[in-house]
Every structure is written in structure tokens, then in C-alpha cells.
Amino acid sequence: MFNKILIANRGEIAVRVIRACREMGIGTVAVYSEADRAALHVRLADEAYLIGPAPSPQSYLKIDRIIETARLAGATAIHPGYGFLSENAEFAMRCEEEGLIFIGPSSHAIRAVGGKTSGRRLASQAGVPVVPGTTRDLTDLEVVQAVREIGLPIVIKASAGGGGKGMRIVSTEAMLASAIRATRSEASAAFGNAAIYVERYVGAARHIEIQVMADTRGNVVYLGERECSLQRRHQKVIEESPSPFVDPELRRRMGEAAVKVARAADYTNAGTMEFLVDPSKNFYFLEMNTRLQVEHPITEMVTGLDLVKEQIRIAAGEVLSVRQDEIRLRGHAIECRIYAEDPFNNFMPSPGRIRALRTPGGPGLRIESAIYEGCDVPIHYDPLISKLVVWGRDRGEAIARVRRALAEYVILGVKTNIPFHRKVLDLSQFVTSQINTEFLESWLAKGLSPENGAFAEIALIAGALYLHTRKRPTPTPVAQSGQVDSSWKLAARQDGLRRR
Amino acid sequence: MIYSADLQGTNHKLAVKGTGSPVPVEVNGHTYEVDFSAADGSLLSLLVMGRSYDADVVEEEEGVLAVWVEGETYRIEYQEEGRRPRRSTGATGHSVSGRQVITAPMPGKVAALLVSPAQEVGAGQGVIVIEAMKMENELKASRPGVIKEIMVQEGAAVGGGDVLIVIE
Numbered sequence: 001m002f003n004k005i006l007i008a009n010r011g012e013i014a015v016r017v018i019r020a021c022r023e024m025g026i027g028t029v030a031v032y033s034e035a036d037r038a039a040l041h042v043r044l045a046d047e048a049y050l051i052g053p054a055p056s057p058q059s060y061l062k063i064d065r066i067i068e069t070a071r072l073a074g075a076t077a078i079h080p081g082y083g084f085l086s087e088n089a090e091f092a093m094r095c096e097e098e099g100l101i102f103i104g105p106s107s108h109a110i111r112a113v114g115g116k117t118s119g120r121r122l123a124s125q126a127g128v129p130v131v132p133g134t135t136r137d138l139t140d141l142e143v144v145q146a147v148r149e150i151g152l153p154i155v156i157k158a159s160a161g162g163g164g165k166g167m168r169i170v171s172t173e174a175m176l177a178s179a180i181r182a183t184r185s186e187a188s189a190a191f192g193n194a195a196i197y198v199e200r201y202v203g204a205a206r207h208i209e210i211q212v213m214a215d216t217r218g219n220v221v222y223l224g225e226r227e228c229s230l231q232r233r234h235q236k237v238i239e240e241s242p243s244p245f246v247d248p249e250l251r252r253r254m255g256e257a258a259v260k261v262a263r264a265a266d267y268t269n270a271g272t273m274e275f276l277v278d279p280s281k282n283f284y285f286l287e288m289n290t291r292l293q294v295e296h297p298i299t300e301m302v303t304g305l306d307l308v309k310e311q312i313r314i315a316a317g318e319v320l321s322v323r324q325d326e327i328r329l330r331g332h333a334i335e336c337r338i339y340a341e342d343p344f345n346n347f348m349p350s351p352g353r354i355r356a357l358r359t360p361g362g363p364g365l366r367i368e369s370a371i372y373e374g375c376d377v378p379i380h381y382d383p384l385i386s387k388l389v390v391w392g393r394d395r396g397e398a399i400a401r402v403r404r405a406l407a408e409y410v411i412l413g414v415k416t417n418i419p420f421h422r423k424v425l426d427l428s429q430f431v432t433s434q435i436n437t438e439f440l441e442s443w444l445a446k447g448l449s450p451e452n453g454a455f456a457e458i459a460l461i462a463g464a465l466y467l468h469t470r471k472r473p474t475p476t477p478v479a480q481s482g483q484v485d486s487s488w489k490l491a492a493r494q495d496g497l498r499r500r
Numbered sequence: 501m502i503y504s505a506d507l508q509g510t511n512h513k514l515a516v517k518g519t520g521s522p523v524p525v526e527v528n529g530h531t532y533e534v535d536f537s538a539a540d541g542s543l544l545s546l547l548v549m550g551r552s553y554d555a556d557v558v559e560e561e562e563g564v565l566a567v568w569v570e571g572e573t574y575r576i577e578y579q580e581e582g583r584r585p586r587r588s589t590g591a592t593g594h595s596v597s598g599r600q601v602i603t604a605p606m607p608g609k610v611a612a613l614l615v616s617p618a619q620e621v622g623a624g625q626g627v628i629v630i631e632a633m634k635m636e637n638e639l640k641a642s643r644p645g646v647i648k649e650i651m652v653q654e655g656a657a658v659g660g661g662d663v664l665i666v667i668e
Contacts, residue, residue: 355566467503
């Protein structure tokens with residue numbers, strides 16, 4: 001087993017990996033940009049090293065710098081998390097060349113199946129159905145030609161894309177030029193690669209993905225599915241496992257298809273096959289994500305496995321801890337992605353300082369987050385600030401629990417999409433799972449109104465009392481010592497003194 | 501103390517009639533006996549006629565509070581009676597003359613300028629792309645007009661509220 005692992009990431013996923021390492025008795029090395037000096041992953045790691053300025057191309061995407069840091073710190077393995085360099089074949093190859101273990105698939109497997117176009121080729125060779133479209137990178141002119149052949153609507157996708165970024169649906173020819181430009185520019189900013197390809201846009205389908213795990217001894221298992229149809233701007237918002245739409249037979253067929261693709265790519269470690277599933281339960285391979293997914297916790301909740309620990313063990317050459325026939329899905333899990341964005345102002349990003357934070361608690365609940373009270377949410381990175389994950393004995397309990405937990409979750413200082421989640425979870429279409437990948441957007445097109453005002457009067461009173469008590473701070477030694485950032489604090493202290 | 505509070509464009513009158521807790525609070529003509537308690541920071545609890553309300557308050561800017569109650573967040577602008585009105589921050593400037601001021605809705609970077617000076621634009625036409633938190637956000641003209649002024653260059657860092665483009 002490894003002595004020390006470098007985590008080439010930031011945010012909640014870096015924290016998630018650090019936690020797994022600590023439980024396994026493995027030392028942790030964090031890397032951070034100038035914007036992240038006070039970030040939680042830096043605070044929790046055993047060691048931390050500055051790797052560059054805030055923009056990720058100068059820090060979290062700097063392969064040389066990260067490898068050099070691993071060397072200097074004496075780390076023998078690197079966990080890439082998701083995003084950044086996690087699906088970068090060159091990074092995996094550089095690790096291999098330098099004798100560092102990349103906790104993920106081999107650079108060869110990333111090339112074979114991780115590129116969106118290569119993955120599509122491989123899947124169709126393995127006999128798994130794919131969505132019609134091109135199987136190689138295109139020039140702008142070729143995109144236009146491809147659109148003529150395939151017919152509108154189409155999706156332009158970044159070949160190196162992932163996480164819902166770098167893709168645009170095009171339904172009219174007039175939109176094409178700006179969509180090409182936007183996709184290329186987003187792709188080169190986010191992935192350092194502006195290559196794009198084209199796929200027919202399949203509407204009214206579900207986005208369902210299969211988690212696979214493969215060790216270096218040739219064992220491959222699938223860990224059930226995740227229902228990821230609730231998306232906004234191709235960004236998953238709420239995921240659940242199992243999918244209410246998938247029956248055991250479909251699960252087996254999709255799982256076996258996923259394993260087939262993984263075997264064809266000589267795949268090792270954690271990976272996810274994304275599928276579109278139409279209303280008649282036909283499924284089409286979309287792409288493979290050659291990394292740990294954001295939404296991996298819901299699979300952990302229903303399988304009882306720790307996918308990060310499993311990843312680390314596989315990378316260390318150990319055999320998978322479970323066989324396919326030992327995998328049982330138990331209960332139901334739901335994840336809400338909490339973003340720093342304003343749902344009532346077209347979901348504009350809302351970076352800033354977290355001024356108040358209270359997290360929900362109780363049974364069956366897990367929060368994956370890297371924010372704390374007083375921390376800054378920088379403008380340079382992904383707006384994901386927390387993942388609220390719940391488990392219930394059945395879907396009904398999971399829904400009730402996630403609603404309850406969201407009502408307890410206080411994040412003030414930045415705007416968040418918590419109110420949006422609460423509205424979505426109340427929709428009858430969600431409760432009965434009558435959804436597809438277009439559902440959220442079309443529901444949102446009707447406009448999202450702010451809070452329903454059930455507590456407006458109480459809020460007005462609470463605010464007035466806050467101002468009212470602040471207006472009368474009786475000077476005390478406590479007050480004069482400076483750093484009294486709130487009159488409530490002051491009032492509480494005075495109260496405490498009086499009681500003494 | 502008497503307050504005038506603006507919540508989503510509706511004005512409310514509030515009067516806190518005393519000090520300490522419980523305290524009578526009048527809101528829109530109704531008076532409630534409010535028992536409240538503050539723990540550390542901004543946390544507070546309200547008891548009104550036996551009902552318990554969980555709340556949190558943070559002052560986002562002077563006089564503007566984010567008030568969280570039972571899972572819902574309200575943004576309320578307070579004005580103390582008899583005090584000079586605080587100046588409006590006026591995020592998006594629309595005036596009767598047809599002048600439109602496109603401002604940055606959040607801090608970020610200018611990813612692309614989609615128009616040039618003196619260019620005519622239609623309603624809903626994208627004029628500038630701001631990148632923040634790895635997402636591109638296209639800002640659009642709300643009405644037809646002519647590009648009067650472009651205050652930023654591609655690649656420039658902008659702050660929330662910065663004026664980017666003026667359309668007339």
C-alpha cells in the first residue's frame with residue numbers, strides 16, 4: 001500500500017480523497033493555487049504545496065509542477081479527483097514514465113475509451129449501440145457538413161469534455177456558428193483541448209449511467225446505475241440510485257454492456273458508462289468517463305462500498321473487494337448538487353464569502369463539501385460547493401429525507417440553488433419520475449418564481465430584530481476589544497456575563 | 501424603532517416596541533409578542549404564539565439583510581424611519597430614454613465581445629460573454645438599439661456590477 005498520496009485537485013473531491021486516505025492510514029499531500037491558500041483541502045491534508053496562480057491552466061492543470069511536487073514530497077501515487085487532469089491521458093502517461101502511480105486507468109485505456117469519439121468507436125466495435133454521429137474530431141467546416149448529413153437538432157460536444165461542460169445543442173442553422181465558437185472556447189479553457197465532434201440530439205430520453213470497477217487482475221464489476229436525467233445546461237442537478245425506470249433485467253443488460261466496453265479497453269480502476277435510454281428501454285452508449293464521478297456517493301450509499309478506497313486498493317495492485325454476485329443494491333440514494341448560483345437570476349454564478357453555514361444532520365445523510373463559515377468561494381473554479389446525499393430504505397423515505405435536510409441547510413453570503421432543489425423535489429413529475437433530460441429546462445422555461453412567501457412575515461420580524469438589537473450595543477470591555485463582528489455575538493456575550 | 505422594509509418590491513412597515521425579549525413587534529398593522537434568542541453569530545430563534553421559527557440573518561450590504569427562515573431565504577432592504585434613504589445600487593440601468601446599460605452580474609472575465617461600437621442590435625441579441633466559475637454567460641440586449649460604448653476588452657477581469665456596454 002502507498003505511504004503517501006498527492007491529491008491533484010481542490011474542493012470537495014480533494015477533501016473526499018483526503019478523508020479516505022486518512023482512514024486508510026495513508027499520508028496526504030495537497031496542492032493549491034494562490035486562490036486556495038485557505039481552502040479546506042489544504043487545511044485537512046498532512047502537507048500542502050503552492051503550485052501557481054489562481055487560473056487553473058497555471059496551477060491545477062500544470063502537469064510538470066504537480067509531478068515535481070509529488071517527487072519533492074515523496075508521494076508515490078497521485079489521485080486526480082474529477083475534472084482538471086483526471087481524464088488527461090498525457091498526465092497519466094507522465095505519471096507512468098516518472099514511476100508514479102496514477103490512481104485511475106492507464107494512459108492507454110484513457111486514449112482507447114476516454115476520448116468521446118474513440119469511446120464511441122470502441123463501444124460500437126464491442127457490439128454496444130451508440131447514438132448516431134461522427135466518430136472523429138472535426139473542423140468547423142466539417143461540423144457544418146456533418147449537421148447537413150445528420151440533420152438538426154444536433155449536439156456539438158468537446159471531444160475532451162466532461163461534467164456537462166463544453167457542449168451545446170443546436171436546433172437551427174443560425175445558432176451553429178456561435179455554438180461552435182462557444183463550445184471550442186469553453187473546451188479549451190476547461191480541458192486545454194478545443195477538439196469537437198457532432199452527435200444527433202436524442203430528446204425525451206433518460207440519462208442513465210453504469211458505474212464499473214476493474215482491478216489489474218482482469219476482474220470487472222458493475223455497481224448498478226445512477227439516474228442522471230435531471231440536468232440544467234447539461235449539468236446534472238439531482239441524481240439517484242437506483243433509477244426508478246430501470247428494472248433488474250435492464251440493469252443486467254446495461255451492466256453487461258458496460259463491462260464489455262471496459263474489457264475491450266483493458267480498463268482498470270473506476271469508470272462510468274453513460275447511456276441514453278429511450279422510453280422503450282433501448283439504450284445507447286454515450287461516452288465513458290474514465291474517472292471517479294461527482295455523483296459517486298449515491299452508488300456508495302446503495303452498495304455499501306467506498307469507491308475511493310477501492311480505487312486506491314486497485315491502484316496498489318489489490319484484487320477487487322467484491323465479486324459481481326456479491327453486489328446487492330440496498331435502499332435508495334439521492335444527491336443534490338449545491339451550486340453557488342442564483343436560481344432566480346438565470347442561475348448566475350454567485351462567488352463570495354460564506355457568512356453563515358449550518359449543515360443538516362440526522363440519520364442516512366452525508367454532506368460532501370469543502371466550505372466552512374468565513375471561507376471564500378472563488379470565481380476561478382466550478383460553482384459546486386456541496387453535495388447533499390441521503391439514503392432511505394426506499395425512494396419515498398429518501399425523498400422525504402432530502403426534503404427535510406434541505407430545509408435545515410443554511411448557507412448565507414453567497415446565493416445557492418437550494419431553493420431550486422426544494423421546488424424540483426416537490427414536483428409531481430419528480431415524485432413519479434416522469435422525467436427525461438429535457439424536463440428541467442422545459443419546466444424552467446416557464447419561469448422560476450422566488451420563495452412562496454410562507455415565512456415572509458417572520459423573516460421581516462427577524463430582520464427588524466437583528467437591526468434593532470444591533471442598534472443598542474452597551475459598551476462593555478468585550479465590545480471594545482475589537483473584532484466583534486455581530487451584535488448577536490455581543491448580545492450573547494453580554495447575556496453570558498450577566499448570568500455569571 | 502420603526503422600519504420600512506422592502507421585500508420583492510413590496511413595502512412593509514415594522515415597529516419594534518421595546519427592548520429585550522419578548523418584545524411586541526408590529527408588522528403591517530398586526531402586533532405580535534415575539535420571544536427571540538441569539539446564539540453566537542447571527543443565529544436566532546423566534547417564538548411567536550408558541551410556534552418556533554428557526555432563523556439566520558446576515559447583513560449582505562448596509563441595510564440589506566439575507567434572512568433565512570425554515571429553509572427559505574429572503575432578501576430584505578430595511579430603512580430606519582427618519583433616516584436618509586440609502587442610495588440605490590441600481591444594478592441594471594434602464595431609463596425611459598431607451599438607454600441600456602449592460603453590467604456584469606458577477607465578477608468574472610470577458611470571454612468574448614460579440615458587438616462593436618455603432619453596431620445595431622436587436623432585442624435578445626447577445627452582446628458580451630462573461631466567464632465565471634468555468635461557465636460562459638451570454639448577456640443580451642433587452643431592447644433594440646445601437647452600441648454606444650464598450651467599456652471593456654476581451655480577456656479583461658470585471659467586478660460584479662461593472663458597466664460593460666452602453667446601448668442607446
